[in-house]
Amino acid sequence: MLFHFKDKFPQLTPYLDKYKEFQQRREVPAKTVLLEEGKVSGNFIFIEKGCIRLCFNNKGTDKTVQFFFEQEGLTSFESFLKNTPSLFTIETIEPSIIYLLPKIHVHRFMTELGEEPGFLNLIFELSAERQLHYMHEFVSFLRDTPEERYLNLLNERPHIIQRVPQHYIASYLGISKVHLSRIKSALARKK
């Protein structure tokens, strides 16, 4: 996410470069837990290579909330912001190369950039984007059948379906892995 800023706001580059040194590079295997449910999130995570999911355990069953890929950043947002126990686990799906930026530096970063003209708009835009993302997810549950939700994913974010094991996708769509399998075979028969 930090490096994403550079594309949209080149004038921020000096700030961003300044924080490079505080980022800790790590190479981790698949299925590595980067943040455990119940712990307080202390880092912002940037993905150089690989694939990570935000998930949680509900009465023994695993549910996926979101997927993240190269050049994207994530954290357990609410926990990071409010220092509360995270509702979510952060776990790699593939072997990954990541950068960790400790919270204290993110705060400093935000404060310094607050001075920068246009930063208010940037923050506003990014927040609005996130808000609309989750709202659309929510609306999709009201509006769409599981099959439609699968097709939407296939159309709008096909890379997820290509890279992520199917049972994670099923849990993300809110259905069982058996049912997702059925949906796929029904679609194959239709064609």
Next chain:
Amino acid sequence: MLFHFKDKFPQLTPYLDKYKEFQQRREVPAKTVLLEEGKVSGNFIFIEKGCIRLCFNNKGTDKTVQFFFEQEGLTSFESFLKNTPSLFTIETIEPSIIYLLPKIHVHRFMTELGEEPGFLNLIFELSAERQLHYMHEFVSFLRDTPEERYLNLLNERPHIIQRVPQHYIASYLGISKVHLSRIKSALARKK
């Protein structure tokens, strides 16, 4: 929403008062459409009295996205922000007294307040709140059964269940009105 600001940020009061004159007061009966799906949202709506819902029509069936009550403000956010056709309808549930603030003034308002110290944080906090709200709604669909979703609503926002007709609540929970009725009677039997 505008007036909500006063509680948290008393220093903003002069700004807020300045915008009072631009607000248009209206008294409208129940089931009045304030913004139609497909039209571009031109106003921010503040509720003095009554109850309003954000909803949409999906293949002939009516779905509710959110409920709003006294001292709350709303708009079709994405449409308002990007001047795109609204995905949602805004409709009163009860006879209501509302204030409309045209978009142009909201923009001026935001620009003026951008100068004010602490405004960045305010915007950030409000955006984060909205983001977390929709994220929690989304997660609830992954985690909870319809019965649990109903009980959550009953615990966390009982005023909704008290004031809003049941078929709107059913559509908001993502289930049919018949099923909500069943859930209620099942719960009554359990007690």
Next chain:
DNA sequence: GACATTTGATAACAAATGTTATCGTCAGGC
């Protein structure tokens, strides 16, 4: 007060979805 409209409960049946179990394939670890 009479009437229409809205709201909510319930029953009967149909469709969608979950659960459990089995099997085959594939990739990674040793």
Next chain:
DNA sequence: GCCTGACGATAACATTTGTTATCAAATGTC
């Protein structure tokens, strides 16, 4: 190369949820 575990397909059955229809109660309108 062999084993093991992860992954995905499928079947059989159970459960949940939707649909349609009917009825009763409450509410608003005239």
